[in-house]
Amino acid sequence: MISSVVYSSQTGVHASLAETVEKHCRSEWKQPIREHTRQAFEGFRAVLGDSALNGFILDTGCGTGQSTVQLAKQFPHSLVVGIDQSGERLGRGIVSIAQKNELLKQPVVMGNCVLLRAEVADFWRLLKINKLTPEKIFIFYPNPWPKSAHLLRRWHAHPVFPTLMGFGVPIELRSNWRIYLQEFALAVEIITANQPQLELMKREELAGAFCTPFEKKYYASGHSLWRLQTDKQSLSPRT
C-alpha cells in the first residue's frame, strides 16, 4: 500500500518549540498516572526482577513489536522491552492468539524480548519515580502530528520530554518527516549539552533490512527516511 508523504503547513521548526520546551523544564507535569499503565509497569518489574540480564532497552511505540524482536537479537545481554498502547497492533504476527489475549492483561516474554501494553509517557514517569534507567531508547516512526496546532503531541514538545531527557541515555529516533527530527534535535540541545546527529538513511542499506512495518511501507512508497541519534546526555546548566 502506497503511503503519502507527511503534509504539514510547517516548513521548518515550529516557532513555539523553544518556548514550549523551556516551559516544560520549569514546571512539573502533574497529570495522574493511569491505572492500566501502573499495572503494566508492575508486570514489567516482575519480569525485570526475574531476569539475569544486564539491564533493559526500550522500544517505544513498538507497534507490532517486530523491531523489538530484532533488537532482542542484536542485544542478547539485555532485556528488550517493546511498549505500545494499541492492543490491536501489539504482537500482531509475532505472538500466538493466546499470547495476544494475554498481552491485554500482562507482558508477554519471549527470551530476552518483552512486549507490554502501556501508555509510554506514564511508563517513562514510572521508571523515573522508581529510579530505573534504561540503557538505550529507540523510538521508531512516532506519530508525527504534523498539524501545527498539535505541536504538544510530538514527543519533544510533550510535557514528558524533560523526564525522557533526564534518563541521560542514548536515543535513536527514526522518521519520514525531517522536521520532526530537526525539532527533536533542537529540543535535546535546549535541555542537554548534547548535539544529536541527524542523517538520511541510505536506501541501499535499508533495502531488505527493514526494522519496522512502517519503515518498510514508507520505503516502498519512496519516502526519504531519517535517523537521529543522541549520545549519553548530561543536563545543561539551564535546566
Ligand SMILES: C[S@@+](CC[C@H](N)C(=O)[O-])C[C@H]1O[C@@H](n2cnc3c(N)ncnc32)[C@H](O)[C@@H]1O
Ligand atoms: C506510526 S506507528 C509506528 C509503529 C512502529 N514503531 C513501526 O515503525 O512500525 C506509532 C505507534 O506508536 C504508538 N503510540 C503512539 N502514542 C503512544 C503512547 N502515548 N503510548 C504508547 N504507544 C503509543 C501507536 O499505537 C503506534 O503503534
